Amino acid sequence: MGTLKAQERNIVIPGEILAEGMDYLPGENTYREQENIYSKVLGLVTLVGRVIKITPLSGPYVLKIGDKIIAQVTDITMNGWRVSTNTAYTAMLNVKDATTRFVKKEEDLSKILAIGDYVVVRIVNVTSQNLIDVIMKEPGLHKISGGRIISLNSQKVPRLIGKQGSMISLIKERTGCEITVGQNGLVWLKGTPEGEYLAEQAVHLVEEKAHLEGLTVRMEKFLSTGVKA
Amino acid sequence: MVYKQRLDGRKDDELRPIEAKAGVIPNATGSASFKIGKTWALAAVYGPRELFPKFLQNPKEGVLRCHYGMMPFSGSGERVRPGSNRRAQEIAMVIGKALEPVVDLSAFPNSVVDVYIDLPQTDAGTRCAGLSAASMALADAGIPMKDMVSSVAVGKVDNRIVADLDYREEHIEEFNPESEGASVSDIPVAVIHNTGEVVLLQMDGKISKIELVTALRLAQKVTEKIYLEQKRALLERFPRE
Numbered sequence: 001m002g003t004l005k006a007q008e009r010n011i012v013i014p015g016e017i018l019a020e021g022m023d024y025l026p027g028e029n030t031y032r033e034q035e036n037i038y039s040k041v042l043g044l045v046t047l048v049g050r051v052i053k054i055t056p057l058s059g060p061y062v063l064k065i066g067d068k069i070i071a072q073v074t075d076i077t078m079n080g081w082r083v084s085t086n087t088a089y090t091a092m093l094n095v096k097d098a099t100t101r102f103v104k105k106e107e108d109l110s111k112i113l114a115i116g117d118y119v120v121v122r123i124v125n126v127t128s129q130n131l132i133d134v135i136m137k138e139p140g141l142h143k144i145s146g147g148r149i150i151s152l153n154s155q156k157v158p159r160l161i162g163k164q165g166s167m168i169s170l171i172k173e174r175t176g177c178e179i180t181v182g183q184n185g186l187v188w189l190k191g192t193p194e195g196e197y198l199a200e201q202a203v204h205l206v207e208e209k210a211h212l213e214g215l216t217v218r219m220e221k222f223l224s225t226g227v228k229a
Numbered sequence: 230m231v232y233k234q235r236l237d238g239r240k241d242d243e244l245r246p247i248e249a250k251a252g253v254i255p256n257a258t259g260s261a262s263f264k265i266g267k268t269w270a271l272a273a274v275y276g277p278r279e280l281f282p283k284f285l286q287n288p289k290e291g292v293l294r295c296h297y298g299m300m301p302f303s304g305s306g307e308r309v310r311p312g313s314n315r316r317a318q319e320i321a322m323v324i325g326k327a328l329e330p331v332v333d334l335s336a337f338p339n340s341v342v343d344v345y346i347d348l349p350q351t352d353a354g355t356r357c358a359g360l361s362a363a364s365m366a367l368a369d370a371g372i373p374m375k376d377m378v379s380s381v382a383v384g385k386v387d388n389r390i391v392a393d394l395d396y397r398e399e400h401i402e403e404f405n406p407e408s409e410g411a412s413v414s415d416i417p418v419a420v421i422h423n424t425g426e427v428v429l430l431q432m433d434g435k436i437s438k439i440e441l442v443t444a445l446r447l448a449q450k451v452t453e454k455i456y457l458e459q460k461r462a463l464l465e466r467f468p469r470e
Contacts, residue, residue, distance in 0.1 A: 013463045014331075014368050015376030015423055029373065038423070040333070040373045042463060057467060058259065059371020060277050062336065088277040088291075088340035129288060129338050155371065211467045 008047045011057070011211065012039045018052050027053030044211065057211055061087050061154035061184045063126045068141070070149065070182030071134065073117045076109050083119065083134065086151065086184045091132035093121060098136045118144040118188070120180055147178070147190030150200055154185035156210040160203060167206070167216055174223040175199040198223070232387035232408055236397050242447055244381065244393045244454055249361075249462035251369045259370025261462070263362035265381075266395055267352035272362035273345045274370040277334070280341035291334030292341045295325035297359055303351045305396070320356045321346075327360055327380070327419045327428040333373040342372060353396040354382045357417050360429065365459050369466065378428060379455035380419035383444045385436050387411035390444050392451045399433075416441075418448040422456045425449055 002021025006012055018030060019037045026032045029041045030052055039045075043054040063085070071083035071091060080094040095103050099112060113119065120141050121134035136142065152160065160181055161168050172179050177191030177199045189199045202219060205228055209215055222228055239245070245266025254260035257273035264270075280286045297320045299309045324346065334342060344366065346359040357380040364378040383392050386401055387408050394415055397404040401411050414434030420427055427445075436444065 011464055011467055013377060013460050014374035015421075016460075017423075031375070033423075038376070040375065041371055042368045043371075056371050058369060059373075060258075060337070088279050088337055090279075212469070 004047075004052075006039075006045045006052075008045055009213075010045050011043070012045055012054065013042050014039055018045065023050065025051045027051040029054035029056060056155045058153055059155055061085075063087065063089065063123060063130060063132060064183070065123055065126055067123050067183035069121060069123060069134070069184040070144070070180065070186035070188055071119055071121055071184075073113050073115050073119065076113075076115065081109065081113050083121070085132065085134075086154075086182075086186055087130075089130040089132055091121070091123070091134045093119070093134050093136060097124075097134070100137060113143060118149055118186075120144060120182070120188070144180075144188055147188055148196055148200070150187050150189065150203060151185050152187065152203055152207045153210075154183065156207055157181060157183055157185060159210045159215060160187070160206045162216060167219060170216065170219060171199055171202045171223070175202065198226075201228075232389050232401065232405070232411065235386075235389075235391060236401075236405060237395065239391075239393075241389055241391045242451060244451055245395065247455070247458045249365065249458045251365050251462045251466045257366070257370075259366045259368070259372070261362045261365035261369060263358050263365065263459075265354060265358050265393065267350055268354050268358045268395075269348060269350040270355065270358035270362040271347050271349065272359065272366035273347075274342060274363075274366045274372065275345070276342040276370075277337040277340035277372075278343075280339060285341075286339040288338050289335075291337035291339075293325055293328060293332055293334060293344065294341055295321040295328070295344045295346065295363070297321040297324060297346045297356070299348045299351055299355065303348050305352070320359070323429055323431065324356060324360050324363060327378055328363060328367065330426070330428055331364075331375045331378055331421060332367060333375060336373065342367075342370075351396075353394055353399050353415075354417070356429075357381050357419065360419050361455055361459060365463060368463055376421045376423050377456060377459055378419050378421060379452040379459060380417065380429060381448065381451050381455055382415055382417045383448045383451070384413065384415040384434070385440055385444065386413050390440060390447060392447055416444055416448070418445065418452065420449060420452045422453075 002023030043056040075082035125133040175195040180188040248264040250262045253262045259274040360380040401408045414436040419429035
């Protein structure tokens, strides 16, 4: 009979034993050595049926097909743009995936996107070597103008969005900002200067308190009183 | 001519007071501070990030790059010249080799994870403190790791097998008039916590086979204490109000 060695929602460090015996299955960020399951990162223990996985509390963004990210144009090539993704890897944005209008062969691509511009894009392909293709031709994907870009740890993005977007819509509503969250941890805020400042503080609050429960309650308190609890 | 009592009054298996803290450098991806007695190591981890020059890239897995440096004012004697030197390069290499077995960078081909270890104050045992700090900083950075690495020096001072030698014990002849002609051997050891595998083992001085075995047993015992401190510090990073 297998035994669970770590409790759900407990914080564990790499190498900590999670379960003994074959009754449990190793999920994300864990590994099995002989009969035992160990943690591979610093994070929270999550149990899904018999599968034990670790929700990381820190760490790099792992590229995933279908993710919406915020990226910055770093170079212009023959047939598109190279964008940096806030990871160790850059992505390619092809002209035909960037705009719906016809782009002439000799056209200056910097007129469409210049170096340094930020864009909201979707990842459509990632290879084993982490070569990335992104597109900007869907609703909700666009070039960014105005506002400010801030970053938080990408592992905390789900907390910033909340269940069914509850957290992010709360922040949007109270600060009057337009907010776009990239899965890679870059966040675009646009609104009044005061609103943007408040929203930025709210994002920092999520980053600090992401491991705690009742984050929405804390956020509501912060947005109404301005005090971080 | 025997070393009756340790110069600072510790027991043979007693470590200097340890103070460990994770997340001390906000700009780094992960960081840690590890103090043991007067020795103080800071470790900062950056990455995974793009690796240049490109020929250093490894398309199969990410590269772990270590840097070690004593700060100019860190010692008790002469000013340490800043920048790399032969000794710093060697220590950076052995620390890197000690971390390689636990760190898993297979998900980050062609990238690099940089580990910077700096010592604001030194009193022997710097590579061990640096390695313990680096292991914490990597965990704090969220880099996938099989296990933690805990490190401490053991050794023989005159006739005694002791743990965690400080600078005065390493130079016992200078500091203890009774120990004239005494021999000292200093053995930095690092182990992987779960398996007890040794990932760092160096030695300065002479020791007999039996004494070495005794010293390594002692090392297995005292690195556990280091591990508990590392674990406590990492968990403290996320306070449960």
